[in-house]
Amino acid sequence: MKRQATIHRQTSETDITISLNLDGTGQHEISTGVGFLDHMLTAVAVHGLFDLQVKAVGDLHIDSHHTIEDCAIVLGQVLDQAAGDRQGIQRVGHAYVPMDEALAFVVVDFSGRPYTVFNAEWATPTIGQFPTDLVQHFFESLAVQARLTLHAQVNGRNDHHQAEALFKALTRALRQALTIDPRRVGVASTKGTVTK
Numbered sequence: 001m002k003r004q005a006t007i008h009r010q011t012s013e014t015d016i017t018i019s020l021n022l023d024g025t026g027q028h029e030i031s032t033g034v035g036f037l038d039h040m041l042t043a044v045a046v047h048g049l050f051d052l053q054v055k056a057v058g059d060l061h062i063d064s065h066h067t068i069e070d071c072a073i074v075l076g077q078v079l080d081q082a083a084g085d086r087q088g089i090q091r092v093g094h095a096y097v098p099m100d101e102a103l104a105f106v107v108v109d110f111s112g113r114p115y116t117v118f119n120a121e122w123a124t125p126t127i128g129q130f131p132t133d134l135v136q137h138f139f140e141s142l143a144v145q146a147r148l149t150l151h152a153q154v155n156g157r158n159d160h161h162q163a164e165a166l167f168k169a170l171t172r173a174l175r176q177a178l179t180i181d182p183r184r185v186g187v188a189s190t191k192g193t194v195t196k
Contacts, residue, residue, distance in 0.1 A: 076145025
């Protein structure tokens with residue numbers, strides 16, 4: 001069973017293509033025009049052992065908002081498509097990730113019910129071209145499109161460390177949740193489905 005997907009999304013603001021293989025080795029080609037977003041998406045590939053290709057062209061002459069938001073939308077869509085009917089996956093995953101003084105904790109559930117709880121405080125308005133308030137928006141947009149429940153929190157002083165720890169924790173939680181359980185027949189649900 002190949003767990004991979006490619007989605008192309010084009011609007012008047014962005015043109016984005018993302019390819020994802022859940023059972024990869026962490027190979028990646030990332031180009032969004034937003035340096036810190038490239039850095040975070042590279043972490044998604046490396047820490048998730050996902051093969052990930054992202055090509056995004058956005059209206060960066062305005063700002064980075066549309067590019068970041070739309071990358072989250074498309075990444076959520078390819079996660080949803082690659083996960084398919086969720087047969088055999090562990091479904092729930094969690095991870096703690098430290099980065100120096102920062103400590104992030106993320107839990108995900110491929111429940112079919114999009115929901116996000118996000119707790120973070122930021123000291124600065126941006127990390128490079130990435131507005132810190134868009135970290136939460138990225139997580140929320142991804143959760144809606146991937147149809148998963150997501151809880152995330154981080155404590156720390158340095159915004160770069162906090163954001164990076166969050167993305168790494170998200171990725172490791174996703175990897176755990178999407179891992180196939182060889183003993184599982186069907187889906188991890190008492191009602192027999194997580195897609196309706």
